[in-house]
Amino acid sequence: MSDLFAADPSETDRARPLADQLRPKTLDEVIGQTHLLGEGGTLRRMLSSGRLGSLILWGPPGTGKTTVARLLADQIDFSFVQISAIFSGVAELKKVFEKARFERLSGHRTLLFVDEIHRFNRAQQDSFLPVMEDGTVTLIGATTENPSFELNAALLSRSQVLRFESLNLEDLAKLLDRAETLLGDKLPLTDEARSTLLTLADGDGRALLGLVEEVLASASPDEVLDANSLLTVVQRRAPIYDKAQDGHYNLISALHKTIRGSDPDAALYYFARMLDAGEDPLFLARRLIRMASEDIGLADPQALNLAVAARDAYQMLGSPEGELSLAQVVVYLALAPKSNAVYTAYKAAVSLAKSTGSPMPPMVILNAPTKLMKGEGYGGGYIYDHDTPDAFSGQEYFPEKLGRQKFYQPVERGFERDLKKRVDYFERLRAAKREAED
Incomplete structure (x- = not known):
C-alpha cells in the first residue's frame, strides 16, 4: 500500500481536488444517470435530434448535474457560462444576457448554467423568460429542491425538468475504482471498510471522493483500516436532510404512509432516519398524534391516548430515553386497525357547513x-x-x-x-x- 502514499504528483495536480481531477471529459464517462444518458435516454435523444431546449436538472448533490451541463455545451458547441444563484444578482445577470446577445450576433450560442437556481427570487427568475424565449440563451438550471415548489410556473413551462438520481452502490464502486486508478493503488481498506466507505457517501459522488481524500490524509503508511478505524478517520458524514426542505417532507411522508400501510419495520426505519438526521422529536410526536386521529381514529380509540402519552413521556424524559416512547407508538400505530371514517366525516361536515x-x-x-x-x-x-x-x-x-x-x-x-x-x-x-x- 505504500505506493499510494509515496506518489509524487505535480504541484498543480496536488492542489486540485480529486473530484476535479476525475471530472468526466465526455458524456460516456459520466457514472450513473443511465435513464438520461444511456441508450435511449432523454438527453441522448435530445442530442441525436440536434435540438437542446432549456432544462432544469433536479437531484441530490454530487450526482453530476454541473458536469452534465458542461458536457452538453461541448457536445452542441455552445459557449458555456456558469453562475451561481447564491453569489449572483440582477446586475450580473444583465451582464451575462448582454454578452450572450453579442455572442449571438457573432453566430455563437450560449448555454447558461445556473447552479442553485431555486435561490433566485421570483422576480429574478422572471428575468430569464425573455432571453429564453428569443433564443439568446439556452438555460440549464440545477437545483436540489423540488422545482414544483421553488421555481416560477412560467419558468417551468419553458423548461423540461430532468430528475437526477443518487448514485447507487455499484455506481459509487465504479467511481472509487476510477479514483484508485488515478492514484495508482488501492485504498488501504479491508473489504468491510470499503463497503462502509461507499455507504457513508450516501449516493453522493463528490462526497465519496472527499472521503477518499480524508483517508489519504489521515491514514498512516502501511496501515489497513477496518470499518471501525475508517469511521474514526473520517468521522461521519451527516445524512442528506434539510429540515425545512424536500428531504424533510419526503421522509415524513414516507413515515406517515408506512404507518398507514401497517408496516412497523419500514415505519421504524424512517422514524430512525429522521431522528438520526437531527429532526426534532417533538415534531415527530405531533405527527404521530395526527396519524392516530387521521388514519386509526375510532378503530382503536387508545391510539390517540398512547400518542399523546408518548409525547408527554418524551417531554419528561428528554433525549435519548424519550425517543423509545415515540418508537413504541410508531409500532403500535402501524399495527393498529385502520379507519379514516372520522377524518372523512369531518371533512364532509366542514364542506357542508361552508x-x-x-x-x-x-x-x-x-x-x-x-x-x-x-x-x-x-x-x-x-x-x-x-x-x-x-x-x-x-x-x-x-x-x-x-x-x-x-x-x-x-x-x-x-x-x-x-x-x-x-x-x-x-x-x-x-x-x-x-x-x-x-
Whole structure:
C-alpha cells in the first residue's frame, strides 16, 4: 500500500481536488444517470435530434448535474457560462444576457448554467423568460429542491425538468475504482471498510471522493483500516436532510404512509432516519398524534391516548430515553386497525357547513331563557332522551333546510365494528319512530 502514499504528483495536480481531477471529459464517462444518458435516454435523444431546449436538472448533490451541463455545451458547441444563484444578482445577470446577445450576433450560442437556481427570487427568475424565449440563451438550471415548489410556473413551462438520481452502490464502486486508478493503488481498506466507505457517501459522488481524500490524509503508511478505524478517520458524514426542505417532507411522508400501510419495520426505519438526521422529536410526536386521529381514529380509540402519552413521556424524559416512547407508538400505530371514517366525516361536515350558510337549527332543540323566546316556540316539544325507554328520542336535529345528512360511516375493523352496530341500532330506532309517526 505504500505506493499510494509515496506518489509524487505535480504541484498543480496536488492542489486540485480529486473530484476535479476525475471530472468526466465526455458524456460516456459520466457514472450513473443511465435513464438520461444511456441508450435511449432523454438527453441522448435530445442530442441525436440536434435540438437542446432549456432544462432544469433536479437531484441530490454530487450526482453530476454541473458536469452534465458542461458536457452538453461541448457536445452542441455552445459557449458555456456558469453562475451561481447564491453569489449572483440582477446586475450580473444583465451582464451575462448582454454578452450572450453579442455572442449571438457573432453566430455563437450560449448555454447558461445556473447552479442553485431555486435561490433566485421570483422576480429574478422572471428575468430569464425573455432571453429564453428569443433564443439568446439556452438555460440549464440545477437545483436540489423540488422545482414544483421553488421555481416560477412560467419558468417551468419553458423548461423540461430532468430528475437526477443518487448514485447507487455499484455506481459509487465504479467511481472509487476510477479514483484508485488515478492514484495508482488501492485504498488501504479491508473489504468491510470499503463497503462502509461507499455507504457513508450516501449516493453522493463528490462526497465519496472527499472521503477518499480524508483517508489519504489521515491514514498512516502501511496501515489497513477496518470499518471501525475508517469511521474514526473520517468521522461521519451527516445524512442528506434539510429540515425545512424536500428531504424533510419526503421522509415524513414516507413515515406517515408506512404507518398507514401497517408496516412497523419500514415505519421504524424512517422514524430512525429522521431522528438520526437531527429532526426534532417533538415534531415527530405531533405527527404521530395526527396519524392516530387521521388514519386509526375510532378503530382503536387508545391510539390517540398512547400518542399523546408518548409525547408527554418524551417531554419528561428528554433525549435519548424519550425517543423509545415515540418508537413504541410508531409500532403500535402501524399495527393498529385502520379507519379514516372520522377524518372523512369531518371533512364532509366542514364542506357542508361552508357551503350552506347559516340555517337555523330546529326550534325544538333551542333553549328558551326568556318568556319571549318561549312564546316564539323555542324549545317547544323537546323530548328529554333519558325519559324515553331506549334513552333515544329519535328527534330530528339537522336544520329543516338541510334535512338529514350522513357523514360518519364506521368500518368493519377494530372498535369501529362495535360502533357500527350502535349506528345501525340507532338508525333502526329512528326508522321505527318515523314509521310510527306516519
